[in-house]
Amino acid sequence: MKCRVCRAPAVIDIRRHNAGFCADCFMKHCRDQVGRAIHDLEMIHPGEKVLVAVSGGKDSLALWDVLIQLGYHADGLYLGLGIGSYSDESGDYARAFARRREAELIEIDIRESYGFDIPSGARAAKRVPCSACGLSKRHLFNQAARQHGYDVVATGHNLDDEAAVLFGNVLRWDAAYLGRQLPVLPASHGFARKVKPLIRLGERETAAYCVLGNIDYIVEECPMAAGNKHLGYKDALNQIEVQSPGSKAAFYFGFLDRVSSLFTPVADVEREGLRPCVGCGEPTTAELCAFCKLVAKATVTQ
Amino acid sequence: MKCRVCRAPAVIDIRRHNAGFCADCFMKHCRDQVGRAIHDLEMIHPGEKVLVAVSGGKDSLALWDVLIQLGYHADGLYLGLGIGSYSDESGDYARAFARRREAELIEIDIRESYGFDIPSGARAAKRVPCSACGLSKRHLFNQAARQHGYDVVATGHNLDDEAAVLFGNVLRWDAAYLGRQLPVLPASHGFARKVKPLIRLGERETAAYCVLGNIDYIVEECPMAAGNKHLGYKDALNQIEVQSPGSKAAFYFGFLDRVSSLFTPVADVEREGLRPCVGCGEPTTAELCAFCKLVAKATVTQ
Numbered sequence: 001m002k003c004r005v006c007r008a009p010a011v012i013d014i015r016r017h018n019a020g021f022c023a024d025c026f027m028k029h030c031r032d033q034v035g036r037a038i039h040d041l042e043m044i045h046p047g048e049k050v051l052v053a054v055s056g057g058k059d060s061l062a063l064w065d066v067l068i069q070l071g072y073h074a075d076g077l078y079l080g081l082g083i084g085s086y087s088d089e090s091g092d093y094a095r096a097f098a099r100r101r102e103a104e105l106i107e108i109d110i111r112e113s114y115g116f117d118i119p120s121g122a123r124a125a126k127r128v129p130c131s132a133c134g135l136s137k138r139h140l141f142n143q144a145a146r147q148h149g150y151d152v153v154a155t156g157h158n159l160d161d162e163a164a165v166l167f168g169n170v171l172r173w174d175a176a177y178l179g180r181q182l183p184v185l186p187a188s189h190g191f192a193r194k195v196k197p198l199i200r201l202g203e204r205e206t207a208a209y210c211v212l213g214n215i216d217y218i219v220e221e222c223p224m225a226a227g228n229k230h231l232g233y234k235d236a237l238n239q240i241e242v243q244s245p246g247s248k249a250a251f252y253f254g255f256l257d258r259v260s261s262l263f264t265p266v267a268d269v270e271r272e273g274l275r276p277c278v279g280c281g282e283p284t285t286a287e288l289c290a291f292c293k294l295v296a297k298a299t300v301t302q
Numbered sequence: 303m304k305c306r307v308c309r310a311p312a313v314i315d316i317r318r319h320n321a322g323f324c325a326d327c328f329m330k331h332c333r334d335q336v337g338r339a340i341h342d343l344e345m346i347h348p349g350e351k352v353l354v355a356v357s358g359g360k361d362s363l364a365l366w367d368v369l370i371q372l373g374y375h376a377d378g379l380y381l382g383l384g385i386g387s388y389s390d391e392s393g394d395y396a397r398a399f400a401r402r403r404e405a406e407l408i409e410i411d412i413r414e415s416y417g418f419d420i421p422s423g424a425r426a427a428k429r430v431p432c433s434a435c436g437l438s439k440r441h442l443f444n445q446a447a448r449q450h451g452y453d454v455v456a457t458g459h460n461l462d463d464e465a466a467v468l469f470g471n472v473l474r475w476d477a478a479y480l481g482r483q484l485p486v487l488p489a490s491h492g493f494a495r496k497v498k499p500l501i502r503l504g505e506r507e508t509a510a511y512c513v514l515g516n517i518d519y520i521v522e523e524c525p526m527a528a529g530n531k532h533l534g535y536k537d538a539l540n541q542i543e544v545q546s547p548g549s550k551a552a553f554y555f556g557f558l559d560r561v562s563s564l565f566t567p568v569a570d571v572e573r574e575g576l577r578p579c580v581g582c583g584e585p586t587t588a589e590l591c592a593f594c595k596l597v598a599k600a601t602v603t604q
Contacts, residue, residue: 170472171542171549173556232545236538240473243534247473254475262564 005029012208015245023212030209033200034066041184043195044152050074051150051192053141054097054105056090058217059156061097062206063198065215067154068101074154077144080109081133082117083224090218097215106148108140114295119224121298129224132294139291143282145192152193160203162196163248164233166255171233179267182260189274190283199252307331314510317547325514332511335502336368343486345497346454352376353452353494355443356399356407358392360519361458363399364508365500367517369456370403376456379446382411383435384419385526392520399517408450410442416597421526423600431526434596441593445584447494454495462505464498465550466535468557473535481569484562491576492585501554 001010001020010020021029038044050067054060054076067074078094081087098105111117122132145153169177187193198206210217225231240247274283279292303312303322312322323331340346352369356362356378369376380396383389400407413419424434447455471479489495500508512519527533542549576585581594
């Protein structure tokens with residue numbers, strides 16, 4: 001197979017585009033896809049400061065790298081979640097990337113700052129670890145962006161992630177979740193703008209971007225995620241994608257283009273009910289936000 | 303495990319109900335579920351004549367049996383589709399059931415009546431066999447119901463079928479299909495009412511109903527269906543169901559309860575555009591209906 005762009009021998013093929021690429025054209029293809037998502041959906045405006053949610057995995061490091069390459073002011077935020085050697089190692093990858101690119105990396109260690117870690121906190125709060133982790137990340141990324149003056153939080157959710165989340169939301173027809181599953185959530189009610197610039201790239205592509213771009217990343221999945229529902233949704237969609245290449249992109253982009261607006265009224269109603277958490281001041285629909293509740297439960301029992 | 307109802311030893315368990323049943327209570331459970339679907343969704347009114355679309359498989363024979371048991375006037379319609387020994391054998395099962403129940407079975411052989419069979423017709427019309435077959439069935443069941451004075455056509459689509467069709471429609475976000483994927487389509491514009499009374503039963507349950515009820519049916523899948531997308535959707539959902547029992551029912555019934563109405567305006571617009579086919583008088587959005595086009599293409603080349 002030859003590169004679709006320059007006709008050199010291809011090193012990677014992307015079935016849903018029915019195209020192969022050489023290494024250089026593939027890297028450019030990735031940057032173009034991210035640039036197109038940012039431009040078409042007005043994710044980041046010129047001169048804005050971007051805070052990249054960095055886990056040390058392929059997606060967040062590829063995202064950070066592309067944003068730097070595209071000329072954005074993009075700093076990283078790494079959260080120490082206290083998930084044993086997985087956290088130690090993923091932090092090392094994030095720090096090594098920042099050093100090499102001379103980029104700024106903010107670090108928050110939840111054990112040091114809040115007195116718990118994800119495995120024990122989830123147990124104490126009787127939450128699935130991925131749920132405790134997700135809510136902590138959303139809370140801390142938003143808080144840090146506002147405290148440090150960033151205009152926008154960028155996360156490394158790729159096409160596979162978003163399609164799997166959409167599949168889960170559709171299986172339950174969760175109207176509020178469907179209404180806010182957008183690649184751009186505008187700043188409002190105490191939330192910084194949140195954007196997902198990798199939605200036009202699959203996870204095979206972000207992995208290839210890192211490999212071809214000499215970016216070292218933590219290859220293992222988080223040990224807490226094993227057997228979670230999200231991975232089951234990904235597997236099921238992968239099976240469909242093999243049967244009909246392009247299904248995943250058609251599913252996700254068809255939703256964005258033609259369906260998500262049907263559900264936004266439900267999400268809007270929920271947003272209207274937001275008020276500052278009495279504990280931390282971050283927006284919440286309850287008196288105490290989910291993160292403050294988690295901290296309270298996690299630290300009482302330690 | 304014990305029967306949920308009578309505490310006798312269970313012979314079947316249904317994971318999404320988290321319950322086991324003995325044979326008698328299981329048969330009653332199936333009749334109750336069908337009765338509940340018919341009642342709640344007003345599928346069939348007292349005194350109406352029902353035409354059951356009979357393939358000779360587990361679903362259609364279970365449906366026919368339950369409708370007779372529930373006291374409905376239910377006759378069968380079997381279509382000879384000309385799919386080799388599969389058609390011969392499935393017709394034998396349909397006839398044997400009708401004889402045993404002293405029920406009336408109408409038969410239409412498309413080779414005799416229209417001069418083609420599904421395999422060669424699909425080839426000639428350059429259609430996937432399941433597509434040519436589906437449109438022929440919809441056309442002929444509707445036509446027969448109106449010609450023979452039936453109030454309603456009942457088909458054996460079960461929960462697995464409907465969830466898989468819904469999944470396919472959702473993957474493409476096909477608004478018109480989503481808007482008319484209902485268990486009851488009221489009579490209108492030349493269409494007889496169409497109902498799916500088995501939506502509360504999975505295919506494992508209809509199979510068990512036939513086995514425990516001594517109803518012989520054709521066990522093989524139609525040979526034309528091998529590898530079709532619908533089976534791929536079923537496999538993917540089965541994988542999800544193993545991970546979270548009840549997902550399939552939540553997906554399908556959540557759609558009916560909370561979402562399908564969002565899409566009905568699109569289907570309504572399409573229905574407004576219906577007019578009689580110039581060939582056969584059946585409703586269509588084109589000048590010549592899809593069935594008449596299929597007949598024309600299939601018979602020209604034979």
